[in-house]
Amino acid sequence: MRSLALPYPPPSRPTTVLAGAILALLLLLPILLDRWAGQAAFDLFLLAGVGILVIAATGQQLLSGVSGQPSLGGAAFFGAGGYGLAILLARYTLPLWLALPLAVLAAALAGLVAGLPALRVRGAYLAVATLALVFIAQDLMGQYQTQTLQSSSLAVPRPSLLTGDTSFYYFTLAVTALALLLARNLLAGRTGRAFAALRESEPAAQTLGVPAGRTRALAFVLGAALTGLAGALQTLQQGSVASSAFGLDLSVLLLSAVVVGGSGRLSGAILGGCLMAGVADLFRYKLPATLGPVDVAAATPIIYSLLIIVAVARFPGGLAGALDRGPEAQRGD
Amino acid sequence: MSDLLNSLVGGLRDGSLYGLLALGIVLVYQTTGVLSFALGNVGLIAALTLHSLTATALPYWLDLALSLVGGAALGLLLERAFVRPASAAPPISLTIVTLAIFTLLQGVAFQIWGATTSATLIPPFDTTSRELGASGVYLAPLDLASWLAGPLLAGGLYLFLRSTRLGIAMRASADQPEAARLVGIRPGLVGAIAWGLGGLLATVSAILIAANLPGLGATFMLEPLVWAVLAAALGGLASLPGALAAGLLIGVLDQVLQTPLGPLDLTAYHRSILFTLFLALLLARRGGLFAGSRLRSV
Numbered sequence: 147m148r149s150l151a152l153p154y155p156p157p158s159r160p161t162t163v164l165a166g167a168i169l170a171l172l173l174l175l176p177i178l179l180d181r182w183a184g185q186a187a188f189d190l191f192l193l194a195g196v197g198i199l200v201i202a203a204t205g206q207q208l209l210s211g212v213s214g215q216p217s218l219g220g221a222a223f224f225g226a227g228g229y230g231l232a233i234l235l236a237r238y239t240l241p242l243w244l245a246l247p248l249a250v251l252a253a254a255l256a257g258l259v260a261g262l263p264a265l266r267v268r269g270a271y272l273a274v275a276t277l278a279l280v281f282i283a284q285d286l287m288g289q290y291q292t293q294t295l296q297s298s299s300l301a302v303p304r305p306s307l308l309t310g311d312t313s314f315y316y317f318t319l320a321v322t323a324l325a326l327l328l329a330r331n332l333l334a335g336r337t338g339r340a341f342a343a344l345r346e347s348e349p350a351a352q353t354l355g356v357p358a359g360r361t362r363a364l365a366f367v368l369g370a371a372l373t374g375l376a377g378a379l380q381t382l383q384q385g386s387v388a389s390s391a392f393g394l395d396l397s398v399l400l401l402s403a404v405v406v407g408g409s410g411r412l413s414g415a416i417l418g419g420c421l422m423a424g425v426a427d428l429f430r431y432k433l434p435a436t437l438g439p440v441d442v443a444a445a446t447p448i449i450y451s452l453l454i455i456v457a458v459a460r461f462p463g464g465l466a467g468a469l470d471r472g473p474e475a476q477r478g479d
Numbered sequence: 480m481s482d483l484l485n486s487l488v489g490g491l492r493d494g495s496l497y498g499l500l501a502l503g504i505v506l507v508y509q510t511t512g513v514l515s516f517a518l519g520n521v522g523l524i525a526a527l528t529l530h531s532l533t534a535t536a537l538p539y540w541l542d543l544a545l546s547l548v549g550g551a552a553l554g555l556l557l558e559r560a561f562v563r564p565a566s567a568a569p570p571i572s573l574t575i576v577t578l579a580i581f582t583l584l585q586g587v588a589f590q591i592w593g594a595t596t597s598a599t600l601i602p603p604f605d606t607t608s609r610e611l612g613a614s615g616v617y618l619a620p621l622d623l624a625s626w627l628a629g630p631l632l633a634g635g636l637y638l639f640l641r642s643t644r645l646g647i648a649m650r651a652s653a654d655q656p657e658a659a660r661l662v663g664i665r666p667g668l669v670g671a672i673a674w675g676l677g678g679l680l681a682t683v684s685a686i687l688i689a690a691n692l693p694g695l696g697a698t699f700m701l702e703p704l705v706w707a708v709l710a711a712a713l714g715g716l717a718s719l720p721g722a723l724a725a726g727l728l729i730g731v732l733d734q735v736l737q738t739p740l741g742p743l744d745l746t747a748y749h750r751s752i753l754f755t756l757f758l759a760l761l762l763a764r765r766g767g768l769f770a771g772s773r774l775r776s777v
């Protein structure tokens with residue numbers, strides 16, 4: 147039995163300094179890249195993608211990691227945010243400042259609906275129930291696409307202020323930083339403790355006055371909202387949206403970022419999100435299409451899967467757990 | 480009416496094969512606590528191997544035997560190589576590992592066999608449908624083989640778990656892991672055997688599913704796998720007859736919902752309707768449709 151630790155340690159000075167240093171570096175990065183590397187715009191485009199995956203992984207971390215409700219529904223929330231924004235911007239021509247919060251709200255509502263099964267079932271059953279939701283959401287988005295729009299994808303104009311890769315990079319950086327700050331404060335406070343208490347022992351949490359049903363639902367709403375925010379940003383970045391992108395493999399990607407990075411802690415979502423996005427970009431854009439006899443693009447899923455398998459076997463508590471607890475405490479639980 | 484009966488023929492055929500795959504998932508879940516998505520593509524690899532073997536000069540029965548043994552061995556090997564080393568990780572991580580294995584096997588299949596193989600059916604299954612009398616109902620020998628495969632293998636598994644030493648050890652391990660260890664049953668062995676049996680069941684399921692397809696791709700087991708996982712969950716992740724029955728139910732509903740009935744045409748939404756029905760059933764009977772009939776009592 148593990149002691150009921152805070153889901154996130156109180157802010158320590160080194161953490162704050164490290165976060166500040168990373169933020170400063172990221173702020174200066176466009177200038178540095180411009181000076182010393184060619185193709186800076188494309189790298190910034192990729193880095194914005196990393197930020198998006200970090201936000202989505204943070205959402206999944208709140209839900210599956212911290213509150214301990216295994217959810218395979220990530221793609222549905224991501225899609226709700228992505229589609230929500232696309233429809234609001236392209237079909238109803240709302241301004242971005244209004245459309246983005248509404249898209250996040252749509253994802254939060256999807257989370258509320260998805261949270262209903264969680265009031266009845268737990269563990270593996272919940273994973274299967276949320277898996278069903280992904281297929282329902284994808285089917286409905288596809289039907290909307292073919293029957294209402296009658297095309298395989300929906301083009302979304304980027305607002306003029308964000309058309310450049312540099313401005314979109316700064317926009318994503320700001321949103322990512324805000325989302326992480328929000329998640330951090332949430333986890334350090336009452337809500338985060340309630341999530342963690344529920345994960346460790348529901349009866350014990352209830353004895354301490356944690357309303358189990360409401361807290362579970364809240365984890366779904368908050369997790370879905372953050373995941374949906376990431377989906378909305380990705381729609382904005384890609385300039386179009388298609389239902390085929392929001393399948394089971396996206397759910398697996400989002401959850402594997404949490405599992406590889408470290409379940410139950412914010413740093414796990416950050417590390418996992420960066421790693422999974424970084425490896426994907428490496429294979430898709432940075433390596434040559436063929437290395438000797440190997441077709442790199444076709445081999446990517448194999449290497450990706452092996453990475454997940456090896457990472458979980460080597461670091462059961464995730465990279466974040468291995469980094470700060472030392473080798474003697476790497477067991478996850 | 481004949482439309483509905485034809486849906487029933489196809490539904491029971493598909494459902495029986497989803498049920499077979501679900502049996503393996505339940506067996507693995509009960510003995511190791513891992514929700515295994517990997518088994519679907521163990522069947523994929525074994526079925527594609529059979530497809531390649533039939534092109535060689537070997538006799539067909541040997542091809543089939545090799546493929547079945549290969550599927551079981553692959554299941555066992557995956558447990559040893561990939562799942563067991565990660566057993567210290569939380570359940571959610573293990574689920575992701577089995578999903579990663581699923582993707583891995585799909586990638587391997589794509590590397591070896593390409594996106595789609597030619598439309599070669601796997602012999603000796605006769606897929607030509609014949610009309611039964613003048614009823615308007617069509618039936619192929621393959622349908623009959625698929626109908627029989629589910630109940631027969633489930634029955635075989637039942638006898639294995641009931642009467643053999645190993646089967647009893649597996650049930651003991653599922654029921655009382657600690658006590659089973661104390662009397663000398665190795666949990667690692669039980670888990671590996673469960674994965675092997677799961678691989679075997681998945682192989683039979685995949686071969687019969689493949690026999691009914693016009694062409695084989697690297698992704699043809701994804702949909703059956705999803706239905707099988709749903710069936711296993713409806714069976715409470717614990718009951719073998721429950722998983723098989725839920726597989727049959729899902730197979731039949733899937734076909735019936737795709738049949739236009741009357742003026743209200745919902746066929747475009749058949750998948751969403753089926754998944755919603757599944758959620759309603761799962762939430763209404765959270766212990767499974769057949770609560771009480773656990774693996775431990777077979």
